[in-house]
Structure formats: structure tokens, C-alpha cells
């Protein structure tokens with residue numbers, strides 16, 4: 082019995098996981114959501130940010146909602162990622178990833194900004 086159930090459970094889990102990772106992709110026409118999520122993970126972004134709840138920093142969904150409809154949203158968020166930012170969400174600063182830190186390129190920061198903006202739901 083258990084021997085038969087286990088693979089079924091694994092299959093159900095795989096389907097659920099696939100659905101979970103595919104969902105943000107549907108909103109992210111302009112950016113490869115899977116690759117950008119991997120970049121965010123590798124860059125340590127998710128130590129301070131979650132998609133849908135605040136941690137040290139605001140949730141990415143809240144950022145997307147706040148900047149929705151602003152023509153300069155992509156530029157502002159790209160700059161925040163490259164240069165760091167403080168004061169919009171609280172007193173904790175967002176660290177810089179560009180400039181002398183040289184962790185992310187401008188193009189990577191733009192991809193991340195575009196990805197964040199796609200997560201508003």
C-alpha cells in the first residue's frame with residue numbers, strides 16, 4: 082500500500098511545484114522568471130525579501146503594487162538595486178549591488194527590477 086502511494090504522492094508534489102513556479106512566469110512576459118528567480122537567490126535577495134510577505138525588506142509584491150503605473154518604475158528600482166536605497170519603506174537600508182560593490186551588472190539589475198514589477202498580482 083505505502084509502496085504504491087509514495088510515487089503518487091511524489092507525482093502530485095511535482096505537479097504542485099511545477100504549477101507554483103509557472104505562475105509568476107505568466108505575468109513576466111519581458112523577463113525569464115525562472116532565471117531571474119535563480120539570480121535573486123544567488124544574489125542573496127531572498128535573505129531580506131519574500132515574494133508576498135515583508136521580511137527585512139518589503140515584499141516584492143508590495144513593491145510591484147506601489148510602483149504600478151509609474152513610467153519611471155523600472156529605472157527607479159534598477160537604480161535602487163545598483164546604488165542601494167533607504168527611506169521609502171522604513172529605516173532599514175537596502176544594500177547596493179552595483180558601483181564599487183560590482184556584484185550585479187546594470188542589465189542584471191534591470192532584469193531583477195522587471196521581475197519584481199511582474200510580481201504584483
Ligand code: HEC
Pocket residue numbers: 121124125126127128129130137138139144157158161162166167168169170171172173174175176178193194197
Ligand atoms: C540586507 C537586506 C536586503 C538585501 C540582501 C536586499 N534587499 Fe532590497 N531592500 C531592503 C530594504 C530594507 C528595502 C527598503 C529600502 C527603503 O525603505 O527604501 C529594500 C528595497 C528594495 C526595493 C525597492 C526600492 C524602492 O525604491 O522602493 C527593491 C526593488 C529591492 N529591494 C530589490 C532587491 C534585490 C533585487 C535584491 C538582491 C539583488 C535585494 N533587494 C537585496 C533590504 C534588502
